[in-house]
Amino acid sequence: MKTCAVVGINWGDEGKGRMVDLLTEQYDIVIRYQGGGNAGHTVINEKGKFALHLLPSGIFREGVVNILGNGVAVDPDNLWKEIQYVAAEGVAVTPDNLKISDRASLLMPWHRDLDALEEARLADKQYGSTKQGIAPFYSDKYQKKTLMAGELFHPEKLRAHLQDILEWKNLILTKVYGAQPYTMEMLEDWIRDCCEPIKPYVCDTHAYLQQAQQQDKSILFEAQLGALRDLDYGIYPYTTSSNTLAAYAPIGSGMPSVSLSETVGVVKAYSTCVGEGPFVCEMFGEEADRLREAGAEYGAKTGRPRRVGPIDLVATRYGVELQNATCLAITKLDVLGYMQQIPVCTRYLAGGKEIDHFPFPSELGGAEPVIEWMQGWNCDISGVRRWEDLPEEARAYIEFIEGQTGCRVKYLSVGPERDSIIIR
Ligand code: GDP
Numbered sequence: 540m541k542t543c544a545v546v547g548i549n550w551g552d553e554g555k556g557r558m559v560d561l562l563t564e565q566y567d568i569v570i571r572y573q574g575g576g577n578a579g580h581t582v583i584n585e586k587g588k589f590a591l592h593l594l595p596s597g598i599f600r601e602g603v604v605n606i607l608g609n610g611v612a613v614d615p616d617n618l619w620k621e622i623q624y625v626a627a628e629g630v631a632v633t634p635d636n637l638k639i640s641d642r643a644s645l646l647m648p649w650h651r652d653l654d655a656l657e658e659a660r661l662a663d664k665q666y667g668s669t670k671q672g673i674a675p676f677y678s679d680k681y682q683k684k685t686l687m688a689g690e691l692f693h694p695e696k697l698r699a700h701l702q703d704i705l706e707w708k709n710l711i712l713t714k715v716y717g718a719q720p721y722t723m724e725m726l727e728d729w730i731r732d733c734c735e736p737i738k739p740y741v742c743d744t745h746a747y748l749q750q751a752q753q754q755d756k757s758i759l760f761e762a763q764l765g766a767l768r769d770l771d772y773g774i775y776p777y778t779t780s781s782n783t784l785a786a787y788a789p790i791g792s793g794m795p796s797v798s799l800s801e802t803v804g805v806v807k808a809y810s811t812c813v814g815e816g817p818f819v820c821e822m823f824g825e826e827a828d829r830l831r832e833a834g835a836e837y838g839a840k841t842g843r844p845r846r847v848g849p850i851d852l853v854a855t856r857y858g859v860e861l862q863n864a865t866c867l868a869i870t871k872l873d874v875l876g877y878m879q880q881i882p883v884c885t886r887y888l889a890g891g892k893e894i895d896h897f898p899f900p901s902e903l904g905g906a907e908p909v910i911e912w913m914q915g916w917n918c919d920i921s922g923v924r925r926w927e928d929l930p931e932e933a934r935a936y937i938e939f940i941e942g943q944t945g946c947r948v949k950y951l952s953v954g955p956e957r958d959s960i961i962i963r
Contacts, residue, residue, distance in 0.1 A: 541566075541757035543801040544785040545868075547765025548858030550812040552838075552845065553805040554870030554952060556580025559596035559761045561950075561957055562803070566759040568604045568751060569597030572791030573781040574763030575612030575646060576621075577671040579838060584957045587628050593618045595761050598637065599630060606744050609642035610781065610791020612676045613688060615733040616648070622737075639737065640744040640793055641689030648729050649708055649721055650675040656716040669814075669841055677780035684708070688741045691734055701726050745793040752794065760788035760799075766858035774900050777816025785862045804864030804946065806855055808872045808936075810884075811836050811845040817903035820848035820884040820910075834874040849882035849910065852943045857897035859944045868950035869937060873959075878915040881936060884908040885943065913939060921954045926963050 545562060547553045560582045563569055576592040583589075586599055593614065595605040607613055618639075622632045650672030658670065679685045684704050690697045702723065709720040751758070766772065768779045782791070789797045809830060812818040822830065827847050830836070836845040859867070875881055886895045889906040898906060916930035923929050929937075929951075937948050951961040 540752055540755050540797070540800075542760070542797055542799050543758075543803060544760040544762065544788045544799050544862075545803045545805065546762040546785045546788075546862045546864070547768075547783065548804040548806045548855055548862060548864065548867070549765045549810060549851070550767050550818070551764035552579070552811055552813065552836075553765060553807045554868070555762060555805045556582045556591060556596045557870070557952065557955065557957070558803060558805050558868050558950065559759065560584055560599065561960060562759060563597040563600045563603050565757065566597070566603065567756040568606060568748075568758045569595040569761055570606040570608050570758065570788075570792040571595045571611050571761050571763065572608045572788045573610040573783060574779060575671060575673045575676065576614045576617045577669040577673050577779070578763040580763075581955070583955050586630055589625060589628070591625075592621055594621055594625065594632070594637070597759065597761075598625060598632060603636065605637050606748075606792070607637075607639045607643055608744065608792040609640040610787065611640075611643050612646045612673055612680075612781070613639060613643045613737075614646035614672070615737050616729070617671075619733055619736045634739050634742070637740050638744050638747060639688055639741045641687065641692075641741050642745070642793070643688045644676070644680045645686045645688055645734070646672050646676045647679075647685060647704075647708075648725070649712065650679070652712070652718065653716075656712075656718055660716070669838075674780045688737075689743075691730075691738050691741060697730075748792070748794045752797070758792075758794075758797075760785070760792060762788070766861045767854060769861070772861050774816050774903060777814070777900075785864075799863075801865050802862055803866055803868055803950070804859055804862050805868045805870060806850070806858075806940070807870050808850060808875055809834070810848040810851045810854070812848075813838050813841075813843060813845050817900070817906075818846050818848065819853070819887055819903060819906045820851040820908040821846050822848045829877070830874070833877055834871055849884050849908070850940065851884045851908070852940070853884060853887050853895060853897055855940070856895070856944050859946045864946050866947050866949035867940070867944070868952070869940065869948050870952040872933060872937075872951055873919070873921045873953040875936075876916065876919050876921075879917060880912045881915050882910045883913055883939065885911050921959060923953055924958075924961060926951075926961055929961070
């Protein structure tokens with residue numbers, strides 16, 4: 540069975556959405572396996588320009604079945620709005636092309652409140668949460684204090700379960716944060732207005748995927764965020780609250796016994812990072828503004844300006860190793876066209892020594908980038924579609940990344956549109 544994971548190598552926003560949109564042509568099923576509506580995958584194709592948050596990026600391809608796996612934080616409210624948003628643009632979303640795992644847990648209305656309350660309590664020590672309720676959701680999932688989507692089919696038991704969770708959550712809301720409690724009526728409204736509309740999509744996706752396995756269907760796993768945001772291996776506590784790594788894809792998807800035949804690691808031609816936390820190669824001032832403008836680096840979900848810097852090969856080597864990437868997709872190469880000389884971070888200076896491995900999170904704050912300069916190509920490459928037509932300097936830049944990471948670059952994107960791609 541052909542399986543492929545499309546994953547981020549760095550801090551997220553690498554352009555995974557456009558790579559999934561491109562590659563779905565070769566796959567029968569696309570599965571999101573972790574994360575929630577805090578994702579912002581931008582996809583531009585013949586149907587228009589879309590910012591997807593929860594829906595898998597395969598939703599635009601006819602005949603592709605899209606699955607939200609058990610590892611995803613399913614926010615019924617936002618998912619229903621997103622289904623309506625793409626449907627209004629002429630994209631059909633039906634129980635045939637969208638399936639939600641009955642084992643996926645539901646993000647409850649109070650999770651967003653709790654995110655905002657906790658960020659307010661932290662004041663100047665905030666984590667930079669997107670306030671979509673993701674951290675409170677995953678904490679509750681592991682405390683076994685939320686609902687699974689399949690419970691919607693068992694209304695008599697659902698009510699008692701909701702009552703238990705409500706009692707416990709109100710203690711936290713009122714006693715810890717001094718916030719207003721929820722009532723059972725509020726939860727009943729939420730079930731009726733937000734959960735009932737998505738119920739037709741909920742099914743036993745594990746059984747569906749077992750059958751797909753027997754039929755030798757091809758499967759694409761779509762990650763949210765990047766390796767450095769992985770809860771266990773990333774820049775904790777400035778990570779997300781789930782496992783973004785390819786190794787988790789089979790588990791979060793509902794087919795734990797499957798292995799990956801290919802892993803496409805997506806890397807941007809330079810670095811960006813949203814929110815707080817250590818970002819060793821960060822650029823400031825005019826240099827940063829120029830790169831941010833050239834790459835239109837503003838968050839798809841929040842509109843926040845992204846922090847920018849040169850490509851960080853220390854972090855990228857670590858990401859490639861964590862993801863066990865079999866090839867790389869370098870995105871947004873066109874953006875560097877204005878630079879005479881291109882900065883590249885190859886090592887860090889940490890504790891008075893030059894190092895080439897990614898250090899423990901607590902050591903990142905004191906680390907500085909060691910920058911090397913490469914010759915820029917200084918022209919517009921957005922119309923190029925063949926490797927041999929790229930300027931020599933652009934090819935040298937890509938080959939340098941390959942040499943430093945030990946991973947082959949198979950895809951190069953030179954514009955946001957589906958066909959602005961070079962395949963080697
Ligand atoms: P994702 O979350 O990893 O899918 O990444 P995002 O969608 O947040 O960020 C990628 C952004 O870059 C989107 O606005 C894309 O339209 C845009 N983009 C992707 N590839 C290219 C490219 O090759 N060139 C340019 N100029 N923009 C691109």
